[in-house]
Amino acid sequence: MSAFVAPAERLRGTVQPPPDKSISHRAALLGTISVEPVTIRRYLDASDTASTLAAMRQLGALVEEHPDYVVVRGTGLREAAPVDVPVDLGEAGTLLRILPGWLAAQEGRAYVLDGGPGLRQRAVDRILAPLRAMGAEIELGDGGRAPLTVRGHRLHAAEHHLEAASAQVKGCLLMAGLCAGGTTVIHEPVATRDHTERLLRTAGVRVERTGSTVRVTNQDELVLDPISVPGDPSAAAYAVAAGLLVRGSRLCVTDTSVNWTRTTFLRIAERMGAIVLADLEEPSDVVIAAEPVSDLDVTAGPLLATEIRPEEVAPAIDELPLLALLGCFAEGTTVLRGAEALRRRPGDRIERVVDGLRGLGATIEATADGFAVTGTDGLRGGRLDAQGDPRLAMLGAVAGMASREGVEVVGMDEGATRYPRFLEHLLTLG
Numbered sequence: 001m002s003a004f005v006a007p008a009e010r011l012r013g014t015v016q017p018p019p020d021k022s023i024s025h026r027a028a029l030l031g032t033i034s035v036e037p038v039t040i041r042r043y044l045d046a047s048d049t050a051s052t053l054a055a056m057r058q059l060g061a062l063v064e065e066h067p068d069y070v071v072v073r074g075t076g077l078r079e080a081a082p083v084d085v086p087v088d089l090g091e092a093g094t095l096l097r098i099l100p101g102w103l104a105a106q107e108g109r110a111y112v113l114d115g116g117p118g119l120r121q122r123a124v125d126r127i128l129a130p131l132r133a134m135g136a137e138i139e140l141g142d143g144g145r146a147p148l149t150v151r152g153h154r155l156h157a158a159e160h161h162l163e164a165a166s167a168q169v170k171g172c173l174l175m176a177g178l179c180a181g182g183t184t185v186i187h188e189p190v191a192t193r194d195h196t197e198r199l200l201r202t203a204g205v206r207v208e209r210t211g212s213t214v215r216v217t218n219q220d221e222l223v224l225d226p227i228s229v230p231g232d233p234s235a236a237a238y239a240v241a242a243g244l245l246v247r248g249s250r251l252c253v254t255d256t257s258v259n260w261t262r263t264t265f266l267r268i269a270e271r272m273g274a275i276v277l278a279d280l281e282e283p284s285d286v287v288i289a290a291e292p293v294s295d296l297d298v299t300a301g302p303l304l305a306t307e308i309r310p311e312e313v314a315p316a317i318d319e320l321p322l323l324a325l326l327g328c329f330a331e332g333t334t335v336l337r338g339a340e341a342l343r344r345r346p347g348d349r350i351e352r353v354v355d356g357l358r359g360l361g362a363t364i365e366a367t368a369d370g371f372a373v374t375g376t377d378g379l380r381g382g383r384l385d386a387q388g389d390p391r392l393a394m395l396g397a398v399a400g401m402a403s404r405e406g407v408e409v410v411g412m413d414e415g416a417t418r419y420p421r422f423l424e425h426l427l428t429l430g
Helices: 021-033 047-058 093-103 125-132 167-179 195-202 233-245 264-271 310-316 320-328 340-344 349-358 390-402 412-417 422-429
Strands: 002-005 012-015 038-041 062-065 069-073 110-114 137-139 148-151 159-161 183-187 207-210 213-217 250-257 275-277 293-299 333-336 363-367 370-374 382-385 407-410
Touching: 002 390, 002 422, 012 422, 021 038, 021 047, 021 069, 021 093, 021 167, 021 195, 047 062, 047 093, 047 412, 093 110, 093 125, 093 148, 093 167, 125 137, 125 167, 167 183, 167 195, 167 213, 195 207, 233 250, 233 264, 233 275, 233 293, 233 320, 233 390, 233 422, 264 275, 264 310, 264 320, 310 320, 320 333, 320 349, 320 363, 320 370, 320 390, 340 349, 349 363, 349 370, 349 390, 382 390, 390 407, 390 412, 390 422, 412 422
Parallel strands: 012 250, 159 183, 382 407
Antiparallel strands: 002 407, 038 069, 062 069, 110 148, 137 148, 183 213, 207 213, 250 293, 275 293, 333 370, 363 370
């Protein structure tokens, strides 16, 4: 679907972002390994999270879907149902990387994980070595991709030193650590989003963090308390960016997670001169169960260029394209370094973002590990092809509102996989 997004004179009003996608995936999985029914309020209603519920049903969970909540009646930690056909993950890449950690501990059972064409493009080879170090047996498809086969064995704890920061790889190893004898230790280059750890604490699991090191001890069973999923800060970032770039704007983004592992985009934007009033959580070594929530009060104003440092890449990985867009309107040259991981994403996300923004009039160049964008007089506008990337579709819509001539976004419907009703929300504000 193509959509033309016209320039907006100003944005005013209140918008509530959709429930967090990362937490929704993890809540459904942890509900499945819990021994008591788990109620998940504000579970994200989107294609990827629907695929997660369908996969949990295949693995033995009973799932009741209601308008405002989901109830998952799980199988227990070591009692996943045997499955004779591939477990269909759809396009849920998060589940593809986290789920093998749990299935690797299902002794005597084998599982094949597969999905759609987009899922088969996602590399999962980074989970291979650390899981095998714990005694897991996993076979990957061609190029280190799905379909992959997991054969369950008795696992043992291990100490892992991850070369690249990844919350999904960490989540996979935490799942394996729940079933492995002893204490599993995971060292990350930098701390990544900690939703898995917080949900485990909600279930009474002993999980500890010191800096970017996480430890988890094996468990006999989990009992997960009811969960309410907060607003997705990655989705909220698109509304925030629109409010910062469209002159004269003033908007409020409500009920958004301000977990310190997810607010790097906001902190970088503030460094650029953005005015976003919110009660952001401060970094801490203490893993708490609660997800902090705040409203974001956004006011448009002049921006200054900045350098996005390598240690900021992993915590802001989903919002880096938006920072390139902010750079188009900032005085000076905004530089991103240390983002080689984006080139390994399907379709090379750096090239896609650079080509897309350049086509709208941006002065931007790709580098080996990022980009450099020089702010001019904003963006002219034009046509942007999302190429199946929901982030690029939403980026194009925000660019259209802030541009002089508007933007035709080809594949605008892709944004619905991450932010249902995204365009409706923005148009209401405009």
